[in-house]
Amino acid sequence: MKQERLDFASSVAISATVDLRIMETTDLHVHLHPYDYYADCPNPDLGLSRLAELVDLARQQVPNCLLFDNGDFLQGTPVGDYFAYDMGLKEGDLHPVMAAMNALRYDAITIGNHEFNYGIEFLNKALLRADCPVVSANILNEKAGNPLQDRHFVRPYSLLHRKVTDRSGKTHPICIGVIGVAPPQITIWERQILNGRIQTRDMVEAVRAHVPEMRAAGADLVVLLAHSGIGPIRHTENMENAVIPLAGIDGVDLILSGHSHQVFPSPAFADIPGVDIERGTICGKPTVMSGFFGSHLGLIDLKLVRSGGQWEILSSDVETRSLRDASSRFQMPEPARTRTPLNSPKVRKIVARAHEAVLESIRQPIGRSAVPINSFFVYLGQSAATALVAEAQRDFVAQRLAGTPLADLPLLSSVAPSKAGGLGGARNFTNIEAGILTCRSLADLYVYPNRIAAVRLTGADLLMWMERAASAYHQIHPGLAEQYLMDPAFPGYNFEMLYGLDYEIDLTAPARFTYLGEDLDPGHGRIRNVTWQGKPLDPAAEFVVCTNSFRAHGAGGFQGTGPASVVFEDASVTREVLRAYVAERDCLAVLAEAPFRLQPVAEASVILRTGVAAHAHLDMIADHDPEVLGVDARGFMRVKLVL
DSSP: OEEEEEHHHSSSSEEEEEEEEEEEEETTTOOSSSEEETTTTTOOOHHHHHHHHHHHHHHHHHHHEEEESSSSSSSSSSSIIIIISSSSOTTTTOHHHHHHHHHHSSEEEEEEEHHHHOOHHHHHHHHHHHHHHEOOOSSSEEEESGGGGGEEEEESEEEEEEEEEESSSEEEEEEEEEHHHEEEEEHTTTTTHTTSEEOOOOOOHHHHHHHHHHHHHTTTTEEEEEOOOOOOOOOOOOOOOOOHHHHTTTOOOOOOOOOOEESSSGGGGTTTEEEETTTTTETTTEEEEESTTEEEEEEEEEEEEETTEEEEEEEEEEEEEEEEHHHHHHOOOOOOGGGGOOHHHHHHHHHHHHHHHHHHHHOEEEEEEESSEEEEEEGTTOOHHHHHHHHHHHHHHHHHHHGGGGGGEEEEEEEOOOOBSSGGOOTTTTTTTTTEEEHHHHHHHOOOOOOEEEEEEHHHHHHHHHHHTTTTOOOOTTTTTSSEOOOSSSOOOOOOOOBBEEEOOTTTTSBBBBOOOOOOTTTOOOEEEEETTTTEOOOOEEEEEEHHHHHHHTTTOOOOOOOGGGGEEEEEEEHHHHHHHHHHHHHHHOOBBEEEEEEOOTTTTEEEEEGGGGGGGGGGGGGGOOOEEEEEEEEEEEEEEEE
């Protein structure tokens, strides 16, 4: 992924040429050890301690290196929950994520939206021990009329003064400016936790204001840590995935992106105007996005030339290195030959201590289940995982609304799967065997630290919820064989199922919404035959819908959500609600049936991509005549089905 600027090289007298390597990690989500805590087994394809070996190797290959993290490092596994809820952080305590980052010698980090999941106080304690600058230009304590006058939660940018060695062995000073941003929706997604204490600004507005100031302060190179994905081309205010408009800002030299758990450069972003997947550039700027959970290390290799006291980028080379390929493609040098000290052994020691403590915690028994609980076939309407969450939510909210006017309204429970494959990969499914349920089981059932909430919606709102979720499917055509059932771009956490209703999905019809929630055509629709207690759904009828704080306050763009619709909130985390529900019962017997059915499609077959472990549970979908076609390149089992 190389980009050259030979025109510049031929027109100036170059006094020095420097090779500079920029490295990125992103969306670690506390995956420190190569271990799947939900399945309670090793997973060599993820984890910062393994990624540290690739960082060590990358530093051996190029003399001048900088390492950055792009956010969402503090929450996402039982490790994060253990240190937030069980251990806690006292003033001055060192969080294992910070300890590992310090050992790896990060040059700067930014904060993502999930850093706020455990509250501001916890985040402040964790960041206090960071040995490197923490930057964010659009997360604020107080918003002013001008971005330059905002009171920032952390510093908006940092100027890193470094010495670099050129190809002849001479050293030169260079000032690298680093600025960070994150989705402004943080204040919506975490409204209950933040309680108005944090404000945000549009990412493009913030960067555009601060970059000239960074240049005036001496920045030779501006690196943007954008905790944001590659989304729409045109800028709209407060957009979530803004990398393309951000890349168009004058003065930004290169972008490290994330948030959307994808890899760039990759074919997934082909044919987008301004995006060059061969060169690894967006709007001509070198850009990298390095997956999630420590799956990849992002690299941007720059050839810099210095002339007349100014640094210019002569060429760039962009790549991502995957842990899955590490054993065969990337070999660490012998320790005796290394030019810089290896830090991966230190990281392994730090991570091992936290790992053992967490294993002991998550293996504590809580209850029993008479049936397996999994999410392999959630898109076919068969998921005990979502059914159990729905039951627990509804039971909790019903008890607290008893005796209030809201108790007279019908009570529904809306749940999206925490783990349903997709970008999370072939292991990203809930899979709990019948028998003892542990803390690990509950973490597997519900990954996110969302709090319980309820909204008041009309039947018309509910219909739009169902249509929004139904955009997860491809349009299926009668008479065609082996059509892929699911749109891989659709996030599973937006596949809301409304327990308490009964409805059908017609996949021969075009979707009403895009996978991002944009309304395609009001005339489109897939939802059919919606009933409540056996009667057709009345669009004007009102319902109370149990959900989580993330969804209730508007995440995902579901109709009727937002603060005005929220009628119940509680400080209880959904996983704790689940824990209490399970502990109160001798043995669970959860029914896997979801509220919807896929309508038959004449003479058509589809392919469902699911986990390999689903093979033992194919009897759950016997009505679809499942036929296993093998395993694809990403490790998903391909199952042919009749609708």
